[in-house]
Amino acid sequence: MVLLVTNPLLSLKQMKGLDFTESLSDSKYKESFRSDMITWSEGVRKSDPNVFLRTAIQECCSKDFSVWVLVDARRPCDLELFKEEYSHAKTITVRIVSSKETREKRGWTFQSGVDDVESECALDDVEEWDLVVRNQQDTSDEQLEQQLQPVIQAALDVLRDG
Secondary structure, X not given: OEEOOHHHHHHOHXXXXXXXHHHOOOOHHHHHHHHHHHHHHHHHHOOOOOHHHHHHHHHOOOOOOOOOEEOOOOOHHHHHHHHHHOOOOOOOOEEEEOOHHHHHHOOOOOOOXXXXXXXXXXXXXXXXXXXXXXXXXXXXXXXXXHHHHHHXXXXXXXXXXX
16 A cells, blocks of 8 residues: 555645645646645644544555555654554665755755745654665666665565565
């Protein structure tokens, strides 16, 4: 099961009218409402920091999947909740990093008040990752797959043994 914390965030009525698929990209479309979305979601998170992750899990209708992939954790509490909810399962944390130069070549431009807030950088100080994947401008698909091989193998092992 691939789990997106942003699924419930973008599907809530307060965000109606957005193109969901386009809003997951790094396009200018997403950037046009990103600041408002961050402000709104931070207000919601004040009462429950894990509201969006809990909602995403509930929307899946089952906790019985053999393999879960949380692709967009934003905060340490996201990682903690996932580890607690699935303490019976193997959890592998993966951080994907790109240099500022690589992100700029891909069209990213730093925006104060957007790119320096908790939703974007709360995991920057986390040092305990099982795997760090480097996704630079010159990284090929084959190199990414090679870096992700430990995660792929762990998932295959669970599926085979489970």
